[in-house]
Amino acid sequence: MAATGEASVVELRPWHPHAWGLAAVGAGLVGVVAGLVIALFVQRDDLGPYRYHLWRWQAETLPTMLVQVTGLERRPSEEEQRRAIEAYFALTSRIRAELDRPQPDLTLVDALVRERAAYEGTVEFAIRERVTKAIEASGLPEPLPLFRDVRVVWPPVAFELTSPPQLLVVSPRARIERERNVLLKDGLTLGEIEAIEAKTDTADRVSIVVPLGGVAAYPAIVRDDRSYASMLETAAHEWVHHYLAFYPLGLSWLRGAEGEILNETTANIAGAKLAQVATQLFPTELPPGADGSAPMRPPPAIDFRAEMRALRLEVDRLLEEGRISEAEAAMEAKRRYFVEHGIFIRKINQAYFAFYGTYADQPAASSPIGPKVERVAELSGDVGTFLRLMRTVRSERDLDTLLAKLERAAGR
Template identity: 45%
Template sequence: MVSPLLRTLAQVGRHALRAAVWLLLILSLRAGDLAIEDTASRVRQYTRPWEFDYVSWTLGALFNKERQAVLDLPRYLAPAQQRQVVLDYLDLVRQLDRVEADIADFYAHPEVKNPEVLTAPLVARRARLLAEWQRQRLAAEAVLEHQISTVIGDMGLSLGGQPLPPVLYHVTPLPMALIVSPRTVIRQEADISLQPDLPLETITHLEQNVERGLNVSALVVPVGGIGVYPSMVMRSDDLAWLVETVAHEWIHNYLTLRPLGMLYFASPQMRTINETTANLAGKEIARAVLARYYPEFLPPEQENEAHPPAPGSSPPARTFDFRAEMHTTRVTVDALLAAGKVEEAEAYMEARRRFFWEHGYHIRRLNQAYFAFYGAYADTPVGPQGRDPVGEAVRTLRARSPNLAAFLRRIAWVTSYADLQRLVEETAPEPGG
């Protein structure tokens, strides 16, 4: 039996470790901000009224996480009880999402004249569900953090039994990202976080103003998670997606304490290496978590699509390969831009956007900024990254590594694409071997 003194010392140690990690991550994030400040400063002339306040959010999230840490709920629950906490939470989110969709339907229905009257019972139910969601979410977060941490530890990615940094995430409405690329080449030059739930009219005007004022390509995109600390994760009842997103963002936190993450903004290649690594590792960790704790939620081994169909739209035909078609689009756009045919490339992207729409993929805008954002996630051979060798090199290094821990320890110290290429060459099998 552990004495009260030893237990207290262990708790103090965990709090001190968290505090040190928070300080290191905050310093690293500020360094990254400074690296892109010159590029983003012109864009911020347009975005300042709608920018997201990370400082206030982080302080509130840290307060909630300290409350959660004091309770240390997973320690008092049997594995079956931990699992039930998560399943009950997911069911609650499902109910909340359904009520909110019903309310939206009443307001959108052309025959409904007084939606505020008809939706009054639904609004009251939503308020009750939101209050219950607020009550349950910290417990569900604590359990999933514990389960993911256990799997990470078993994979050899812990220090003294504790992942470093500790796995911490918080479900919250996420900021949207304004992505800016030059028109003449696909390259992300700014990524500005905006307030959640901005009206589409505001988003459209902002994109247009930035494009006209700076002669660039701009696009506001939704994100599913952000690797601040604690990580920000969107509310969802999809357990497989939730675990993968938490794992993905933890990989970013892990890398932030190492050269690869510190140099995230150093070049487009470094961003692609970071995001591809997080995608590969996040999926691998998530599958291990689901296999151990929630095997009925384990999805089949298959490539996820980079841009799913819009909610409520008809599912795409099975013969339509979104990734292959998007890969073809990107390769063609790159060729047109390389030839200096900017207007032709933009006309082609709009035609392809309509093509995707007809096949059930409701992409609002398809432009250089779209590819600058989605093209960094190169964990599959084809997709919006086009003929980018960086993602292929990351995938090759993972395939040549004996396990995930060995892969992450190798790639975490990469400081350039040339470094990555050398690692790939060093791990190449012997001829005839």
């Protein structure tokens, strides 16, 4: 359904930021101070040495972020941006290829990382601008509260390329639920990860440490060692979280699993679509082996999505019936099956599904929310309309109501 056809179906209200929205920047500064106080005076648990403190990240990047969002930084030329992108992602491919070897030369890797750092700022600028232009082209800029004729991208696209933290996820054994999440420092060894998981696991709780592609702090944390296409999509994904924070959908995150699934699925879909718009606006041809991707491997002989989806449904059924040990045996058997077919997954347990199931458009999910949000995106016609419709959704019930209206309009 085209964007122009939605006005008669769903009311698209103009942007009137609430007081809490306008106070977000001040709240961020308060958060930095509060984080410092907590870190200095509160001993939380034995994960202390491994914890990642987000307030420190925000404090360290605040000056750079202010320069970015106020437009005071130097603007690289188009040629500078092109050269930086080519060099940065060619170096990333070389780094990933070296690390993929049985015995990588870590001295060489360190040298390549240092060389790549010279291009980082220009690449950040280029991707930030490309995502911003995609947002503008999608009709998402909003009028300023006191200057209705001035429309801006809000919040401004802001991110830093770096190694993101890892995430400790804890779930009950008897059901799949993100009961606890703890950000951990990046660069943990396998031994440290396994020790953390062993300390966290109990008779009725299981855990897993998972890597993150990005974190929707402000500025966002975006992984620095991925392909150009992946980086573009992650930057857009994290901006969608920033955008939704000013609307009912973003606030629904605080209400538990349903809100998390709605937000992550919407950000996954909208982030991918904004990245597609950016790619159309800024065609970028990077040769294979120099686009930041990992070394090519033969495609697996199995359908990973179908196998993982079937496993999730089986585990849901077994847990519903109280057959916990059988569910865990099924997960381990499938993990070994994946490894035998060239797909390495270190651990599959309830916490694994609790994390990856949050993204309801992914094979590890079993929530019906994913197909519904995908259908809204299909009927919306474009990413701008999709986000303006989804931002008012507070629950799956709201989603069902919205989808019913769109389906009726599509059937006319």
